[in-house]
Amino acid sequence: MSNILRTVQLALKSLMLHKLRSGLTMLGIVFGVFSVIAMLAIGEGASQQAQKQVLQLGATNIIVRSVKPPRENASAQNQNSFVLRYGLKRADYDLLSRTIPTVLQAVPIREITKACRYLHREMNCRIVGCTPEYLDMNHLELAQGRFISDKDRREKTNVCVLAAQTAEELFQYQDPIGQSVKIADRRYAVVGVTSAREASAAIGGSMSGQEYNKDIYIPLETMRVRMGDLDIDRRQGSFSAEEVELNQITLTISDVDQVVPTAGVIRESLQGTHKSGNDYSVVVPQELLKQAAQIRTIFNVVLGSIAAISLIVGGIGIMNIMLATVTERTREIGIRRALGAKRQDITTQFLTETIVLAGSGGLIGVLLGLSTPLVFQGMKSVAEQFFFESGGGSEFSEMFSNLNPQVVPASLPLAFGISVGIGVIFGLYPARSAAQLDPIEALRHE
Amino acid sequence: MSLAAQVIDLQKDYMLGAVPVQALRGVSIDFPRGDFVAIMGSSGSGKSTLLNLLGALDRPTRGKYIVGGRDVSSMTDDELSTIRNEKIGFIFQSYNLIPQYTVLENIEVPLHYRTGYPKIGDREQQRIRELAEMVGLGDRLDHRPFQLSGGQQQRVAIARSLVNDPEIILADEPTGNLDSKTEQEIMEMLLRLNREGRTIIMVTHEPAVARLAKRQIYMKDGVIAGEGVFPG
Numbered sequence: 180m181s182n183i184l185r186t187v188q189l190a191l192k193s194l195m196l197h198k199l200r201s202g203l204t205m206l207g208i209v210f211g212v213f214s215v216i217a218m219l220a221i222g223e224g225a226s227q228q229a230q231k232q233v234l235q236l237g238a239t240n241i242i243v244r245s246v247k248p249p250r251e252n253a254s255a256q257n258q259n260s261f262v263l264r265y266g267l268k269r270a271d272y273d274l275l276s277r278t279i280p281t282v283l284q285a286v287p288i289r290e291i292t293k294a295c296r297y298l299h300r301e302m303n304c305r306i307v308g309c310t311p312e313y314l315d316m317n318h319l320e321l322a323q324g325r326f327i328s329d330k331d332r333r334e335k336t337n338v339c340v341l342a343a344q345t346a347e348e349l350f351q352y353q354d355p356i357g358q359s360v361k362i363a364d365r366r367y368a369v370v371g372v373t374s375a376r377e378a379s380a381a382i383g384g385s386m387s388g389q390e391y392n393k394d395i396y397i398p399l400e401t402m403r404v405r406m407g408d409l410d411i412d413r414r415q416g417s418f419s420a421e422e423v424e425l426n427q428i429t430l431t432i433s434d435v436d437q438v439v440p441t442a443g444v445i446r447e448s449l450q451g452t453h454k455s456g457n458d459y460s461v462v463v464p465q466e467l468l469k470q471a472a473q474i475r476t477i478f479n480v481v482l483g484s485i486a487a488i489s490l491i492v493g494g495i496g497i498m499n500i501m502l503a504t505v506t507e508r509t510r511e512i513g514i515r516r517a518l519g520a521k522r523q524d525i526t527t528q529f530l531t532e533t534i535v536l537a538g539s540g541g542l543i544g545v546l547l548g549l550s551t552p553l554v555f556q557g558m559k560s561v562a563e564q565f566f567f568e569s570g571g572g573s574e575f576s577e578m579f580s581n582l583n584p585q586v587v588p589a590s591l592p593l594a595f596g597i598s599v600g601i602g603v604i605f606g607l608y609p610a611r612s613a614a615q616l617d618p619i620e621a622l623r624h625e
Numbered sequence: 626m627s628l629a630a631q632v633i634d635l636q637k638d639y640m641l642g643a644v645p646v647q648a649l650r651g652v653s654i655d656f657p658r659g660d661f662v663a664i665m666g667s668s669g670s671g672k673s674t675l676l677n678l679l680g681a682l683d684r685p686t687r688g689k690y691i692v693g694g695r696d697v698s699s700m701t702d703d704e705l706s707t708i709r710n711e712k713i714g715f716i717f718q719s720y721n722l723i724p725q726y727t728v729l730e731n732i733e734v735p736l737h738y739r740t741g742y743p744k745i746g747d748r749e750q751q752r753i754r755e756l757a758e759m760v761g762l763g764d765r766l767d768h769r770p771f772q773l774s775g776g777q778q779q780r781v782a783i784a785r786s787l788v789n790d791p792e793i794i795l796a797d798e799p800t801g802n803l804d805s806k807t808e809q810e811i812m813e814m815l816l817r818l819n820r821e822g823r824t825i826i827m828v829t830h831e832p833a834v835a836r837l838a839k840r841q842i843y844m845k846d847g848v849i850a851g852e853g854v855f856p857g
Contacts, residue, residue: 182737182744185745186737189726189730192726193725196725510721511724514721514723514734515723515734515738516682516709517709517715519706519709519711519735519738519739519789520706520710520737521706521738522702522703522706523703524737618682619677619682619683622682622717622721
């Protein structure tokens with residue numbers, strides 16, 4: 180068996196005799212192997228994405244957000260009012276933070292988008308009314324100065340902390356600390372600037388992605404007294420008004436195992452206070468793992484079937500070609516038998532050729548598989564253009580567009596091994612039928 | 626004089642459809658070492674059957690075929706392969722080279738099937754080159770069969786038949802597809818091998834070729850009809 184290399188070399192030589200035929204025969208295996216690698220890469224990407232999100236949002240956190248109810252309902256309820264009232268109330272905050280024992284801390288925030296200015300420079304910012312805990316909870320870091328303190332809350336001071344991009348756009352080369360920013364006709368002294376932070380990914384429909392870099396943070400209490408709950412938006416002759424007390428409450432739960440049961444309690448408690456039940460949503464980061472498993476399953480089923488079908492069809496194609504090859508080379512088989520080849524030698528020869536053929540297909544498939552992230556990117560842009568136009572922002576499309584496949588290193592030898600296995604399985608019959616030929620008949624074959 | 630091979634009362638029956646045919650009906654021949662035998666006969670005389678048996682491609686129905694001191698008639702398929710590989714060198718009418726292989730690779734083929742699959746090393750590569758040069762193809766080592774003339778292809782086949790240093794060389798109408806000039810060259814080569822001590826058994830239709838052998842055997846209806854020096 181020291182001549183394995185030579186055997187492989189000679190097998191390659193026979194295959195190279197029909198380059199096009201060999202190439203076409205390999206295609207099935209190429210796609211099959213590619214699908215196997217892509218399937219595992221997408222599954223891995225989905226679970227990594229979910230884990231990252233869970234880490235960002237905190238595995239022990241539950242996020243309750245206000246959601247603007249669908250228009251039809253809203254107009255029916257508030258027929259006599261221009262003001263749309265919805266969302267979480269301060270009473271909800273009290274309820275949740277005081278009545279549920281597993282809740283360690285609850286952090287409320289209020290968000291409004293407003294124009295902010297410094298001198299002549301103006302930009303639209305997300306004004307976030309928050310508490311000191313907000314900083315750690317969102318993994319924000321300070322670049323300069325301090326964050327909002329409890330004293331600011333108590334005294335309802337007009338201070339603000341700028342996010343990185345806000346500071347850069349409003350102040351450019353100036354040091355913002357000690358200056359003041361004008362928001363809705365009031366001035367707020369800048370006490371700190373946060374460092375730039377990667378935007379958080381959206382979570383399936385109920386929570387859109389948050390970009391932290393265009394924010395201004397002010398104390399929640401200050402926001403309440405200076406701006407109120409009413410947000411009036413006038414533009415081009417129409418105007419809308421919304422009254423929201425809190426946009427979000429982030430609850431930290433005492434123990435990881437308690438998160439899911441506590442989420443159930445929260446949902447029940449809120450059902451009591453929100454009769455319509457459609458103006459808030461409860462997001463449990465841990466449930467993202469379940470979503471990731473769902474994505475994984477979807478892709479496993481789709482790509483798994485593609486892989487299985489390609490591999491089987493590819494295998495049958497290989498078998499077909501090898502049977503044709505055996506017929507075509509009957510005389511060669513006769514010659515080899517006359518020169519001393521045993522049946523086993525003939526089996527080995529044709530099996531080697533099949534394995535080399537399938538293995539080469541496998542190798543190409545592995546190379547293609549390595550480019551999965553690129554291919555996926557291309558698929559994504561095509562899919563976004565043609566399929567998600569109408570249902571844009573649907574849960575699945577959002578998961579899909581946030582997905583970055585990660586090629587699993589172990590999948591490469593695995594997929595290659597599968598291709599070789601296909602070669603063995605589908606090569607055995609043609610190789611054996613070649614070996615069973617009668618040498619005299621084979622020699623006489625034209 | 627020791628025998629290279631010996632057949633004793635060789636018989637071969639086979640079924641042609643439903644009809645049993647006796648292709649060989651008792652043939653006994655001794656082949657001393659260094660012999661050069663031409664087997665002649667019309668088609669259907671049983672000479673092809675005899676050649677297949679001599680080539681260990683088939684087993685006789687009855688009788689014995691002894692080559693290299695061993696009786697082939699009761700061997701397994703694998704043992705027959707080993708005998709073909711070690712004791713017999715084949716030369717065919719239609720050369721039977723492997724089309725995708727070069728001259729060197731074609732000569733190498735029998736080495737792949739040696740018992741125990743020893744490595745084909747430098748010594749073997751050297752021998753392959755020497756054989757190629759001996760048959761006058763030293764300058765065409767990397768040519769493929771379709772790039773060679775019939776005579777050149779047959780030389781490759783002769784080199785290939787010698788690579789395992791066999792007891793007997795079986796030539797099945799080795800000049801049947803060649804013009805007379807090339808025929809002469811090939812026959813000279815066989816005669817030279819015979820002078821060097823090889824045992825050659827050759828099947829041929831042509832009396833002119835048969836005449837060059839040391840002795841001739843005429844087959845008819847599955848038995849030996851005549852034997853002797855031409856024209857017998």
